[in-house]
Amino acid sequence: xxxxxxxxxxxxxxxxxxxxxxxxxxxxxxxxxxxxxxxxxxxxxxxxxxxxxxxxxxxxxxxxxxxxxxxxxxxxxxxxxxxxxxxxxxxxxxxxxxxxxxxxxxxxxxxxxxxxxxxxxxxxxxxxxxxxxxxxxxxxxxxxxxxxxxxxxxxxxxxxxxxxxxxxxxxxxxxxxxxxxxxxxxxxxxxx
Amino acid sequence: xxxxxxxxxxxxxxxxxxxxxxxxxxxxxxxxxxxxxxxxxxxxxxxxxxxxxxxxxxxxxxxxxxxxxxxxxxxxxxxxxxxxxxxxxxxxxxxxxxxxxxxxxxxxxxxxxxxxxxxxxxxxxxxxxxxxxxxxxxxxxxxxxxxxxxxxxxxxxxxxxxxxxxxxxxxxxxxxxxxxxxxxxxxxxxxx
Numbered sequence: 001x002x003x004x005x006x007x008x009x010x011x012x013x014x015x016x017x018x019x020x021x022x023x024x025x026x027x028x029x030x031x032x033x034x035x036x037x038x039x040x041x042x043x044x045x046x047x048x049x050x051x052x053x054x055x056x057x058x059x060x061x062x063x064x065x066x067x068x069x070x071x072x073x074x075x076x077x078x079x080x081x082x083x084x085x086x087x088x089x090x091x092x093x094x095x096x097x098x099x100x101x102x103x104x105x106x107x108x109x110x111x112x113x114x115x116x117x118x119x120x121x122x123x124x125x126x127x128x129x130x131x132x133x134x135x136x137x138x139x140x141x142x143x144x145x146x147x148x149x150x151x152x153x154x155x156x157x158x159x160x161x162x163x164x165x166x167x168x169x170x171x172x173x174x175x176x177x178x179x180x181x182x183x184x185x186x187x188x189x190x191x192x
Numbered sequence: 193x194x195x196x197x198x199x200x201x202x203x204x205x206x207x208x209x210x211x212x213x214x215x216x217x218x219x220x221x222x223x224x225x226x227x228x229x230x231x232x233x234x235x236x237x238x239x240x241x242x243x244x245x246x247x248x249x250x251x252x253x254x255x256x257x258x259x260x261x262x263x264x265x266x267x268x269x270x271x272x273x274x275x276x277x278x279x280x281x282x283x284x285x286x287x288x289x290x291x292x293x294x295x296x297x298x299x300x301x302x303x304x305x306x307x308x309x310x311x312x313x314x315x316x317x318x319x320x321x322x323x324x325x326x327x328x329x330x331x332x333x334x335x336x337x338x339x340x341x342x343x344x345x346x347x348x349x350x351x352x353x354x355x356x357x358x359x360x361x362x363x364x365x366x367x368x369x370x371x372x373x374x375x376x377x378x379x380x381x382x383x384x
Contacts, residue, residue, distance in 0.1 A: 078384015117309035120316045124308075142379040145349075149341045150383065157337075180334075187335040188380045191342065192270015 009047045009057075010097060011037040016054050017104045025051075025112035055105065055115060056122045058093060063129035065090040066151075070133035079139045079147040080185055084178055086130060087151060087158075091174035094159070099173070102163030127152045150188070154181035201239045201249075202289060203229040208246050209293060212300035217243075217307055247297065247307060248314045250285060255321035257282040258343075262325035271331045271339040272377055276370055278322060279343060279350075283366035286351070291365070294355030319344045342380070346373035 015036035019028040030051055034044045048054045069089030073082040109115045130148035135141065158177030165176075207228035211220040222243055226236045240246045261281030265274040301307045322340035327333065350369030357368075 080383045116316075117313045120312035121309045123316070124312045140379075142349075142375045143382050145345060146342070146376055146379050147383055149345060150338070153337060153341060157334075183334045184338055185383065187332075187338050188383060190335050191272045191339055191377065191380060 008037065008039050008043055012039065012044060012047060013054060013057065014101060016051060017101060017108050020108035020112065020115075021104060025108065025115055052114065052118055055109070056118055059122050059125055061093050062090050063126060065093055066126065067129050067133040070130060071136065073137075079134055079143055080150065080181065082134060082137060082139070083130060083147050083151040083154075084181055086133065087155060087177050087181065088174050090155070091172060091177060094173045099163050102159070106163075123152050123156070126155065150181060150184045154178075154184055157183075200229065200231050200235055204231065204236060204239060205246060205249065206293060208243060209296045209300050212304065212307075213296060217300065217304035244306065244310055247301070248310055251314050251317055253285050254282050255318060257285055258318065259321050259325040262322060263328065265329075271326055271335055272342065272373065274326060274329060274331070275322060275339050275343040275346075276373055278325065279347060279369050279373065280366050282347070283364060283369060286365045291355050294351070298355075315344050315348070318347065342373065342376045346370075346376055349375075 012033060016028070016033045019032055019036060028051065030044050031041055033051060033054075034041045037044075048057060066086040066089065069086035070082045072089075073085035077085065109119050127145075127148045130151050131144045134144035134147055139147065154177050158180040159173060161180070162171075162173040162176040204225060208220070208225045211224055211228060220243065222236050223233055225243060225246075226233045229236075240249060258278040258281065261278035262274045264281075265277035269277065301311050319337075319340045322343050323336045326336035326339055331339065346369050350372035351365060353372070354363075354365040354368040
């Protein structure tokens with residue numbers, strides 16, 4: 001029986017990010033990440049298929065929460081109101097530990113072309129999940145695709161501002177993301 | 193002195209896409225691509241740093257054309273009119289040979305997680321190039337980012353429709369992309 005390891009997943013993510021920054025993504029092995037996190041390689045592989053997936057591990061959870069939030073928005077919600085409901089739900093997955101990790105995660109991604117690519121695909125996946133959920137609500141196709149792109153932009157912008165901002169402030173990421181979405185809504189009127 | 197090789201670059205792209213579909217991306221080597229294209233490995237490396245970059249080789253050209261088109265749009269152009277000018281300029285890089293290759297390229301990307309990631313990063317790069325060009329025109333930040341996302345969406349949607357559509361029709365890709373952009377402009381009024 002494997003020993004129960006509280007927080008092994010989180011420790012692996014933190015260890016990986018630190019090693020990626022210290023010595024580069026390419027030079028870092030799964031064995032090193034496991035050692036730094038104080039777990040076995042087997043434990044690593046119970047949580048992640050490889051070192052790259054570790055950095056986008058939250059993607060499936062985010063997609064599921066976005067989809068649920070959009071599906072459960074009131075029937076008379078506009079497309080952007082439904083997106084806002086999805087983003088609010090997804091924000092529950094990002095607590096203080098996400099915020100603390102964010103600047104180091106950003107540095108690790110900035111230093112690795114491979115991680116940038118994986119990160120870009122994550123955005124595409126989140127947009128696709130939102131589009132599918134909006135279409136299921138009856139939002140017509142071009143509007144659904146557009147509302148999803150606004151959602152992804154708002155997510156990125158709000159998350160960045162939250163993680164770079166004043167960490168003494170108690171406000172969660174949801175407020176930042178919803179403000180970013182509203183800014184984009186206002187900006188959409190000045191596209192011409 | 194190397195022999196002058198007309199169309200070596202295009203032949204390499206076609207050979208690579210065919211091999212990726214026939215035997216998979218991972219199993220395909222640079223040597224095989226060069227052989228299929230009838231060129232040496234040295235010639236391959238004069239054109240591309242590796243097999244993956246080959247499929248996004250047009251990205252720099254597209255970014256440059258988008259940027260130029262946006263910069264040279266009339267001073268009184270709206271953000272979306274400037275984006276349309278950039279997309280029109282970028283469309284000149286996509287002729288009949290792009291159209292012929294498109295379905296096979298799509299199949300190759302669909303079959304490879306690595307190529308999907310590289311492709312996703314290409315979209316991010318094109319959006320960033322457009323945003324920078326719009327900001328240089330004085331378009332404020334959230335509007336510039338949003339207009340760029342509409343541009344990328346229009347590019348993808350128009351390109352897909354063009355490459356999947358009736359190949360007897362003589363219409364170039366620009367018309368498809370500009371119609372897609374206009375659909376998105378109209379859709380932006382119904383976001384709520």
